[in-house]
Amino acid sequence: MSVTRRTATNVLLDTALKNFYGAAEEMRLSEDLIAILGNSERRLEVSVPVEMDDGSIHVFKGYRVQHSTAIGPAKGGIRFHPDVDVDECEALAMLMTWKCSLAGIPYGGGKGGISCNPQVMSPKEKERMSRAFAARIAPIVGTWKDVPAPDVNTGGQEMVWFMDTISKMHGQVEPGIFTGKPISYWGSKGRTAATGYGVATCGLELLKVVGKDPKDIRVAIQGFGNVGQYTALTMEEAGAKVVAISNTRGVYYSPKGIDIKKALAYIEEHPRERLEGFTCDGCEKIDDIVSLDCDMFFPCALEGVVNAKNADQVKAKWIVEGANGPVTPEGDEILDKRGIIVVPDFLANSGGVIGSYFEWAQDLSGYFWPEDEYNKRLMHIMKGNFKLVWDYAQSKKIKMRRAAFMAAIQRVADVVRLRGVFL
Numbered sequence: 249m250s251v252t253r254r255t256a257t258n259v260l261l262d263t264a265l266k267n268f269y270g271a272a273e274e275m276r277l278s279e280d281l282i283a284i285l286g287n288s289e290r291r292l293e294v295s296v297p298v299e300m301d302d303g304s305i306h307v308f309k310g311y312r313v314q315h316s317t318a319i320g321p322a323k324g325g326i327r328f329h330p331d332v333d334v335d336e337c338e339a340l341a342m343l344m345t346w347k348c349s350l351a352g353i354p355y356g357g358g359k360g361g362i363s364c365n366p367q368v369m370s371p372k373e374k375e376r377m378s379r380a381f382a383a384r385i386a387p388i389v390g391t392w393k394d395v396p397a398p399d400v401n402t403g404g405q406e407m408v409w410f411m412d413t414i415s416k417m418h419g420q421v422e423p424g425i426f427t428g429k430p431i432s433y434w435g436s437k438g439r440t441a442a443t444g445y446g447v448a449t450c451g452l453e454l455l456k457v458v459g460k461d462p463k464d465i466r467v468a469i470q471g472f473g474n475v476g477q478y479t480a481l482t483m484e485e486a487g488a489k490v491v492a493i494s495n496t497r498g499v500y501y502s503p504k505g506i507d508i509k510k511a512l513a514y515i516e517e518h519p520r521e522r523l524e525g526f527t528c529d530g531c532e533k534i535d536d537i538v539s540l541d542c543d544m545f546f547p548c549a550l551e552g553v554v555n556a557k558n559a560d561q562v563k564a565k566w567i568v569e570g571a572n573g574p575v576t577p578e579g580d581e582i583l584d585k586r587g588i589i590v591v592p593d594f595l596a597n598s599g600g601v602i603g604s605y606f607e608w609a610q611d612l613s614g615y616f617w618p619e620d621e622y623n624k625r626l627m628h629i630m631k632g633n634f635k636l637v638w639d640y641a642q643s644k645k646i647k648m649r650r651a652a653f654m655a656a657i658q659r660v661a662d663v664v665r666l667r668g669v670f671l
């Protein structure tokens with residue numbers, strides 16, 4: 249059967265589909281498998297009515313998309329952001345399928361979110377919204393069905409609200425339905441740092457294979473949330489000079505290097521301001537981080553930041569994608585022609601979901617590991633996966649993104665073939 253290729257108006261979904269079709273065709277995947285994996289199993293849209301603090305009712309839109317449950321329960325985060333829509337969730341859910349497959353963990357891919365601006369909501373409003381959303385998606389999530397986790401603008405607190413709501417609905421504690429929970433409540437030591445730690449590990453492994461010492465490397469990190477912070481900290485600890493960090497309000501640049509521990513302490517002391525007002529030796533505030541003179545660039549914020557308009561201005565030799573989809577396909581092509589190596593998102597930031605897998609495994613057994621055990625296992629998997637993709641890319645003379653896609657798609661396709669069509 250020949251399959252018509254899906255296209256989408258949503259840039260992220262269109263990119264996800266193009267990346268999938270491109271790799272699938274290069275692998276000569278059968279048209280039947282392309283048809284199955286080019287579509288999502290389930291796209292759920294829910295309304296989320298919330299009583300706001302002023303007494304008015306606001307109905308938010310929420311989503312949960314399960315792209316594939318071929319390998320195991322769908323897995324992937326839930327984000328709170330004004331741009332969230334069902335297509336974006338589908339694109340990110342597809343990415344989760346490849347991420348979990350490449351990571352070698354027993355999950356499929358899912359993603360969800362609520363279209364909202366959490367920055368302007370009170371904690372009570374966010375709690376009511378989180379609980380209403382959890383109740384709405386309750387029929388399709390579960391320890392062996394779909395296991396959500398934090399994503400953009402969500403963290404341990406939201407996971408507790410979700411878990412508590414569903415536990416109350418089920419009349420029993422349900423620790424295995426959400427990961428990324430606080431350590432005090434069924435979470436796991438190591439999970440908070442896991443994504444950034446894994447991103448930095450990929451950066452350091454890359455430096456190893458290209459024969460560079462981290463001490464000679466200048467690093468720029470876009471986004472100073474959970475992923476950016478731990479990436480920065482790990483790179484600094486490895487000896488690299490972090491010359492720039494940024495958030496939505498600006499880029500903080502110092503050619504002398506920024507003391508990351510000081511920046512973290514500043515955020516701790518000024519949680520509302522985030523980095524606003526932060527200063528350091530030689531520090532100046534600049535506008536753009538993408539074109540900054542540095543060796544390794546870590547985009548750890550949102551998607552599409554390196555694109556057709558600015559990819560030719562990138563000065564870094566290496567990009568490690570901490571965020572999901574930070575480089576558009578057009579941007580990717582330009583970077584590739586310029587010889588800039590990109591470690592793709594679903595390899596680089598897979599530390600988060602691998603860490604989630606550890607948390608889930610601990611929740612299921614009710615036995616918790618010490619942090620060094622967690623980090624040792626995470627490091628081992630990340631290094632192994634980096635090597636697999638690097639060696640595959642070298643042997644086939646293709647870029648790392650294509651190699652990662654091909655390895656990831658292969659595993660899912662093998663399981664779909666094994667199980668047959670009636671999934």
Ligand code: GLU
Pocket residue numbers: 323324325326347395396397398399400427428572597598600601602604
């Ligand atoms: N939101 C993270 C990601 O995009 C974590 C997902 C998870 O742990 O399920 O990989």
